Amino acid sequence: MIRVDDVTKDYGAFRAVDGISLEIRQGEILGLLGPNGAGKTTTLKMLTGYFPPTSGEIYYDDVPVSTQPLEIKKRIGYLPESAPLYPNMLVYDFLCYTADVRGIPKASRLGRIKEMASLCSLTDIMDKPIGELSKGLKQRVGLAYAMISDPEILVLDEPTSGLDPNQIVEIRKIIRDIGETRTIIFSTHILSEAEATCDRIAIVHKGKIVADGTTDAIRSNGNGRSTLRMDLKGATPQEAKQLLSGVNGVTDVAVSEKKENRCEVSVGFTKGQDAREAVYGAVKATDWVLMNFAMEANSLETIFRNLTKET
Amino acid sequence: MQTLHLMKKELKDFFTSPIAYIVIAIFLLVTGWFFFLTFFLNGQASLRDFFGLLPLIFSFVIPAITMRLFAEEFAMGSFEVVMTLPVTPRHIVVGKFLSALVFICAMLIPTFAYAVTVSLFGDLDWGPVIGGYAGAVLLGGAFAAIGLFASSLTRNQIIAFIMGTLLCFALTLVDKLLVFFPTAILGFFSQIGADYHFRNIARGVIDSRDLLYFGGVIFLFLYGATLSIAEKE
Structure with missing residues (x-):
């Protein structure tokens, strides 16, 4: 030892x-x-x-x-x-x-x-x-x-x-x-x-x-946030943001526009609450196409960045 | 055992790089030239002139041999490799010193040709020749210790060379500059000249004081080098 x-x-x-x-x-x-x-x-x-x-x-x-x-x-x-x-x-x-x-x-x-x-x-x-x-x-x-x-x-x-x-x-x-x-x-x-x-x-x-x-x-000792990344086709950033912000459990939504009428959305929600079903339900109700849907469990990378941020 | 492995490695390094052969060539050229320049004028069958030149020539040749021993390792970072092997600083210093000493002996061997040449021309007295070589090895050892110490102080080989040369020259010339010293410390300064002790041995007289002098110089500077690398961070 x-x-x-x-x-x-x-x-x-x-x-x-x-x-x-x-x-x-x-x-x-x-x-x-x-x-x-x-x-x-x-x-x-x-x-x-x-x-x-x-x-x-x-x-x-x-x-x-x-x-x-x-x-x-x-x-x-x-x-x-x-x-x-x-x-x-x-x-x-x-x-x-x-x-x-x-x-x-x-x-x-x-x-x-x-x-x-x-x-x-x-x-x-x-x-x-x-x-x-x-x-x-x-x-x-x-x-x-x-x-x-x-x-x-x-x-x-x-x-x-x-x-x-x-x-x-x-x-x-x-x-x-x-x-x-x-x-x-x-x-x-x-x-x-x-x-x-x-x-x-x-x-x-x-x-x-x-x-x-x-x-x-x-x-698990990190800040306890999880992020869901999505790639939506057929949605404008404003619409996507408006819709997803209203979903129960979601704390923040960041949207960035991509080519071909697509936009990339990352949805953050608090620890312990899995909002994936609600988010999926909300998206299904629209005529958008879901190109990508991935859960990013509170990655070490974010924890690392938070811990070693220059203060 | 560790010391021997380290020495073997350094020797291999010496003889795989062209520097070794260049230094040996320069040494033989310079000694040969100066020796035979006056040899035929004097008409004496002795190697006294050759040995008389050695302290001065060694003063710049030996620091050139030893300058890389530590400075190169510091500069390349390989010092970290040696220091994390299971060896002590003393092993490292003594290993490197011995490798330099073996190299110096290898450099001296071709000069036997001078002795053989001279013995063909006249009746050579072999006593002083043997004494001269014994003295040369001791002097070489002392200067190698000085050069090694200089190398342990810096990561720049040129600085190591210049510092080593300065120290060796100082020891060689100190008893020729005695007029500049006050009489009170004259005795001390006349005794610390390497040249003086070397000439004693080269006459063929082995005196314990001369042996003690060279042993002391070698020990002192090797000890200094050990302290210096143990303190390196």
Whole structure:
């Protein structure tokens, strides 16, 4: 178990992390979510023992990082942001070097490297200098580097940045597979990613944790509004607005006009009240055509935006 | 063990980049040129002139070798990669220092050719030659420690080079500028010159004070580099 206890980090006069407390259980996948400059990377760097917090302490199984940095570094695999690896080294040499420093015995080294190469699909680029690789490939080398010693804790700083959609799906799958037995902490600013991979999400804003919990818990703790999106053909915006505002349970209606005599309507209603039937009934009574009708459950995105709004 | 892995990696880096060969070529050209320029005029079968030049030449060649060791890692961000591996700052510093030292030895090996050439012309006394090489390795180590320290202070390789060169030159030249110092501290300044201690060893006399001097300089600057990278944030 990892316990982050009221950790603060100052860069000169700037407070990057401001009193963060977290508990990460074994085998949990935690997503640190937040806008740019929220303090995600700083938090991760402190977790890896790269630098100590200004105040507060991080405990791994109740052992403070500052007392045994070496032991704790052995247990952590870390992928730094944008994978800053040695450009002159060949991928194979780099993985050998990492394996050696991480104390993998010579006998099992090659097997381990091969395993990583197939897991991160690096087999074709093992003999290329890292500097010549594209960003996505570098990122995958970085993942292999982080995972080579099969560490019990993986700290990944934006693991999917720079990858194409296929690779993103692959990496997420890898994270989920590994996460069944390992503890994973990763940062991202992509919400759907956190939602798809994490057991738990912590939203960081301006160095503070503004929400922490499972995706469902965060969603239900949101402002409790749901939105219904519709695409109506044959209605003018004024008519649509007038009609839908009168439906029971609807709190607000926003209409925007589209091409071909169509308009897009989003209807908001309060938590616990499902106005879909009433809305549908109202629309059915007119001669409009309903092109699209989708419920947007209080999306994480809106919650995220509300929580991290600049004030 | 960790230190050796780190050293191996740095050595590989040295010899896979063209810089290593350029530095070695420049070193051999400059020493060879200056040595043989006066060798035939003097008509003496000794390498004294070659070793006499070494402190000055090392003062700018060795910082050029060591300048990238930390500065490059800071600039590229790969410092984060090393620091989050299970190694201590001491492992890193000593590993990099040893790699520079091995490189310096590799650079010195071709100069055996000078000794062989000279021994063909006359009766070469091998004692001072062996002493000279021992001194050269110690001097190289001291300057490598200084260069490494300079590199650990900045992310700019050129600044690292200039700082390293300045420090090495200062140590080489300090005992030639003694006239400028007040007599009270003269004794101290005449003892801290690298050139002075190097010449002692190069004469073939191994004195514990000279060994202590080089050991001290190496330790001091490596310790400084360790503190410097441990404090990097």
